[in-house]
Amino acid sequence: MKYTWRSPSNIALVKYWGKHGIQLPNNSSISFTLSNAYSETSVAFEPKADDGKLAIEFLFEGSKNEAFQKRIEKFLSSIISHFPFLTSVKLHIESTNSFPHSTGIASSASAMSALALGLCSIEKELTGALANNDDFMRKASIISRLGSGSACRSVYPHLAIWGENPGVANSSNDYAIPYTEAASIFTTFHDSILIVSSDEKKVSSTAGHELMHSNIFADTRYKQANNNTVEIIKALQSGDLEKFGLIAEEEALTLHALMMTSNPSYILLQPESLQLIALIRSFRESTKLPVYFTIDAGPNIHLLYPHSIFNEVQDLIKNELSKCCENGKVIEDQVGIGATLMNA
Numbered sequence: 257m258k259y260t261w262r263s264p265s266n267i268a269l270v271k272y273w274g275k276h277g278i279q280l281p282n283n284s285s286i287s288f289t290l291s292n293a294y295s296e297t298s299v300a301f302e303p304k305a306d307d308g309k310l311a312i313e314f315l316f317e318g319s320k321n322e323a324f325q326k327r328i329e330k331f332l333s334s335i336i337s338h339f340p341f342l343t344s345v346k347l348h349i350e351s352t353n354s355f356p357h358s359t360g361i362a363s364s365a366s367a368m369s370a371l372a373l374g375l376c377s378i379e380k381e382l383t384g385a386l387a388n389n390d391d392f393m394r395k396a397s398i399i400s401r402l403g404s405g406s407a408c409r410s411v412y413p414h415l416a417i418w419g420e421n422p423g424v425a426n427s428s429n430d431y432a433i434p435y436t437e438a439a440s441i442f443t444t445f446h447d448s449i450l451i452v453s454s455d456e457k458k459v460s461s462t463a464g465h466e467l468m469h470s471n472i473f474a475d476t477r478y479k480q481a482n483n484n485t486v487e488i489i490k491a492l493q494s495g496d497l498e499k500f501g502l503i504a505e506e507e508a509l510t511l512h513a514l515m516m517t518s519n520p521s522y523i524l525l526q527p528e529s530l531q532l533i534a535l536i537r538s539f540r541e542s543t544k545l546p547v548y549f550t551i552d553a554g555p556n557i558h559l560l561y562p563h564s565i566f567n568e569v570q571d572l573i574k575n576e577l578s579k580c581c582e583n584g585k586v587i588e589d590q591v592g593i594g595a596t597l598m599n600a
């Protein structure tokens with residue numbers, strides 16, 4: 257029996273940066289679920305004698321990959337208590353990405369969530385648990401989180417919130433919840449990713465989270481993020497594009513300010529990242545069109561805008577922004593429907 261899940265990447269609007277315990281966030285975050293950047297992972301299983309050990313065969317893009325295999329083995333060993341069946345089956349896992357490795361798009365959120373969903377499907381089949389869809393998605397989100405924190409937000413359509421916040425009903429540090437109250441304009445939003453550099457990051461996210469423990473702005477930052485989560489939800493609900501965009505930009509720049517004020521300090525933005533920010537802001541100023549940006553833990557700039565101004569923004573990209581990109585590279589994405597089971 258085999259289950260194949262397609263699960264997308266996500267882009268945070270309010271950023272998760274700083275954690276404790278086993279991948280528990282120090283503040284709440286909210287993200288758009290994307291569409292074009294996804295992983296597709298099939299998990300096939302056959303019974304074996306339970307010898308307390310894992311038996312895993314893993315193929316990435318059709319070939320064996322030692323580094324990824326080790327990472328998956330380590331991850332699966334860490335979640336045996338969540339899936340006791342793991343030591344009584346032989347697993348054959350195959351994974352592919354819709355985007356090539358090292359394009360400047362992080363693959364851990366899509367890869368970890370696709371794998372987590374496959375494991376939940378097996379648990380459902382073997383034990384009859386998780387028959388309720390909400391329970392299924394919640395467990396998939398928990399397991400995704402254990403694989404790679406922000407991956408827990410990838411499983412839901414359109415928007416997801418992760419992290420306990422007194423202002424957000426049912427929010428939890430353990431898993432993300434879907435956010436379903438956004439005005440419809442946000443469910444077709446675009447994210448054009450302006451690739452400034454596709455190089456591997458100099459400082460990993462793991463190291464970045466760790467440095468938050470000694471960042472003197474940490475406490476203020478966690479308060480700001482919790483407050484921004486509540487405020488951006490209001491903007492999403494009412495369709496207030498300006499408020500939405502200004503919070504998204506503040507969050508992106510705060511994330512990078514936290515990196516600059518870490519000890520040791522580091523900078524992931526490149527000169528072209530700043531040029532792009534200036535061009536986007538001046539375009540917004542002169543045209544009054546609602547084009548905003550966000551930035552992940554890297555130099556690439558994500559342009560966020562509603563579908564209604566797609567043509568105007570594509571002209572801006574072609575005529576001005578692509579000049580600041582590595583080989584003119586731009587990856588088009590948009591808000592998507594979340595994870596899908598490709599076979600059953």
Ligand code: PMV
Nearest residue numbers: 268271272404405406461553
């Ligand atoms: O999930 P991680 O550990 O790769 O951290 C992701 C952190 C950011 O992408 C910068 C922000 C976020 O909330 O996704």
